[in-house]
Amino acid sequence: MGADEPLQHEPPEGGPPGQDLREGAPPEQAPPERESPERESLERQIRFVLEADRLKTVARQSRITDGTRQENSAEHSWHLALMALALGGHAPAGTDLCRVLAMVVVHDLVEIDAGDLFLYSDSAAHARQEVAERAAADRIFALLPEPQAVVARALWDEFEERRTPEARFARALDRLQPMLLNMQTDGGTWVAHDVPLDQVLSKVELIEEGSPALGGYARAMIARAVERGFLRAVADPDAG
Amino acid sequence: MGADEPLQHEPPEGGPPGQDLREGAPPEQAPPERESPERESLERQIRFVLEADRLKTVARQSRITDGTRQENSAEHSWHLALMALALGGHAPAGTDLCRVLAMVVVHDLVEIDAGDLFLYSDSAAHARQEVAERAAADRIFALLPEPQAVVARALWDEFEERRTPEARFARALDRLQPMLLNMQTDGGTWVAHDVPLDQVLSKVELIEEGSPALGGYARAMIARAVERGFLRAVADPDAG
Numbered sequence: 001m002g003a004d005e006p007l008q009h010e011p012p013e014g015g016p017p018g019q020d021l022r023e024g025a026p027p028e029q030a031p032p033e034r035e036s037p038e039r040e041s042l043e044r045q046i047r048f049v050l051e052a053d054r055l056k057t058v059a060r061q062s063r064i065t066d067g068t069r070q071e072n073s074a075e076h077s078w079h080l081a082l083m084a085l086a087l088g089g090h091a092p093a094g095t096d097l098c099r100v101l102a103m104v105v106v107h108d109l110v111e112i113d114a115g116d117l118f119l120y121s122d123s124a125a126h127a128r129q130e131v132a133e134r135a136a137a138d139r140i141f142a143l144l145p146e147p148q149a150v151v152a153r154a155l156w157d158e159f160e161e162r163r164t165p166e167a168r169f170a171r172a173l174d175r176l177q178p179m180l181l182n183m184q185t186d187g188g189t190w191v192a193h194d195v196p197l198d199q200v201l202s203k204v205e206l207i208e209e210g211s212p213a214l215g216g217y218a219r220a221m222i223a224r225a226v227e228r229g230f231l232r233a234v235a236d237p238d239a240g
Numbered sequence: 241m242g243a244d245e246p247l248q249h250e251p252p253e254g255g256p257p258g259q260d261l262r263e264g265a266p267p268e269q270a271p272p273e274r275e276s277p278e279r280e281s282l283e284r285q286i287r288f289v290l291e292a293d294r295l296k297t298v299a300r301q302s303r304i305t306d307g308t309r310q311e312n313s314a315e316h317s318w319h320l321a322l323m324a325l326a327l328g329g330h331a332p333a334g335t336d337l338c339r340v341l342a343m344v345v346v347h348d349l350v351e352i353d354a355g356d357l358f359l360y361s362d363s364a365a366h367a368r369q370e371v372a373e374r375a376a377a378d379r380i381f382a383l384l385p386e387p388q389a390v391v392a393r394a395l396w397d398e399f400e401e402r403r404t405p406e407a408r409f410a411r412a413l414d415r416l417q418p419m420l421l422n423m424q425t426d427g428g429t430w431v432a433h434d435v436p437l438d439q440v441l442s443k444v445e446l447i448e449e450g451s452p453a454l455g456g457y458a459r460a461m462i463a464r465a466v467e468r469g470f471l472r473a474v475a476d477p478d479a480g
Contacts, residue, residue: 003283042457045326050420052322055304056315065293075296078318083346084287086384098338101345105321144326152325163351180290217282 038103041145048143050093051112058111060179061118061193065184073108073116076177080104082171090213091169099155099166104173106152107159110136119178119203120195165210173212175203176218183221197222197231281385288383289354298351303356305424313348315355316417320344322351323413330453331409339395341404342426344413346392347399352377359418359443360435373400402449411448415443416458424463437462437471458462 027069035043058073082105088097108116113136117129141153158167182188190200200222208215225231248361255288275283298313311319321344328337348356355375357369381393399408419440422428440462448455 017437033294038453042327042330042453045419046457049319049326050305053319053421055423056304056311056319057306057308064296065290066297066334068297071296073317074315074318075312078314078321078345079293079296081318081341083289085342085345086289086388090282090293098341101338101341102325104454105325105341128465148326148329161290164473180286180292184290184293213278213282215287 024212044143044145046116047141051140051143052109055110058116060110060116060178061189062181063130063185063188065181067185071181073111077105077108078168079177080107080173083171083177087173087214092165092211095165095169100170100173103155103159103166103170106126106156107174108171109140110156112136112140118189119175120189120193120199121145138172162209168210170210172207175207176214179203179218179221183225187193187225187228190225190230195231197226197233200225200231241466247325256376284383284385285388288380290381291383292349294352295349298348298356300356300418302421303425303428303430305421307425309422313351317345317348319346319417320410320413323417326412327413327451327454330451332405332451335405335409340413343395343399343406343410346396347414349380350374350396352376352380358429358433358435360429360439361416405450408450410450412454415447416454419443419458419461422470423465427465427468430465430470435458435471437473440465440471 055077056074057071059070060073060076062071062076063069064071064075081101084097084100084104088095088100091097091100110133114129114132116127121129137153137156141149141156143149144152159170160167160170162171178189181195182190189195201219202216204215204222207218222231226233293314295314295317296312299310300313300316302311302316303309304311304315321341324337324344325338328335328340331337331340350373354369354372357365361369377393377396381389381396383389384392396402399410400407402408402411418429422430429435441459444455444458444462447458462471466473
């Protein structure tokens, strides 16, 4: 992936790690040797991959389109990757979609420790979440071998900071996806949490920053959500 | 992604689709105009993204590492994408990891129609599955607008045919991942289905074809699985 090799920092392969562990050989015939750096590196990568599996148990607020259950953060991340492929043509010219893909794949790993925070939580909750997520990033990306850990962490920081076109497009997808799910599930989290329209529209601005085309699409969708009663256009004077 | 733009075939953005649908404007003030090609294209992409959501309901045989439930094909696809990032250094030199990423993200979409077939099913079941998956690919990728549909379908065909280094590496990850889960879940599907060792070793050959290093790792892991009693090294003479 050239300059975009986000997590690919292995030295060229030497002998295959593990080739000295022949099938069925009893341990005493293969005395423990000092592990080769390549083998140790691969072991750490596998540990990272196994730790990542836990993201499948982190529940989000959104429900999947058939409405049967809440979405988890692993399948959500996959959905964003698929959106990056399907909707990549709506990113600003020159956006490196490969980097966007890598970013959405790792963006939620911190939730293994920090959990998922509902988008429309209050600012104190968001501040606490930010601290928890940084601590999680410190722990989780450090599972990878050294140069790779730094590159992966930088990719997550880039997503969080939203300073590059890639990060802004990735964040736009991350904002658009739950809106699409809400439209398929009778208003979903908007209705369940009685989210005010102006808060939803502020998220649309973030989508527009990443992709004017997707922002326009989101705005039209929100208009339909108002028409269908999923979002209230003005404060209801009869409401408690 | 240059020559690697697997699904990125949008024309440069015109005006944002949907900008004519102002929030709250009653339908009669916005008479239905003929949709612009850009808008129609975006609508089709979103339909594809929503259809893809159904992959979250396709259950695989493997259990997630905490053993609480079966994995679904959407989170499995995400796990492969993460593996492509973490383990990409073990692909043969020159492998386009960006293409690998795109491939693993779309590789299981056909299961929306065809369902997941257990890896160790008989050859008749595999033949039926192949027919069902081709029909599914015909339907699902055709949801995308024209040039993009062809490119996405070609990416899926490439994965299936295993003729490129990218496809072989992607398939290696797809074979390695359930082995990793089995090792974390007391033998998982190996024990549940009493899978013979030689069948598991034949899958290790496919991993070696994609990545000698990961193949060596898998072979060592299978040896540990035998030691731990997850796989029987020889046919048990006492067995039924």
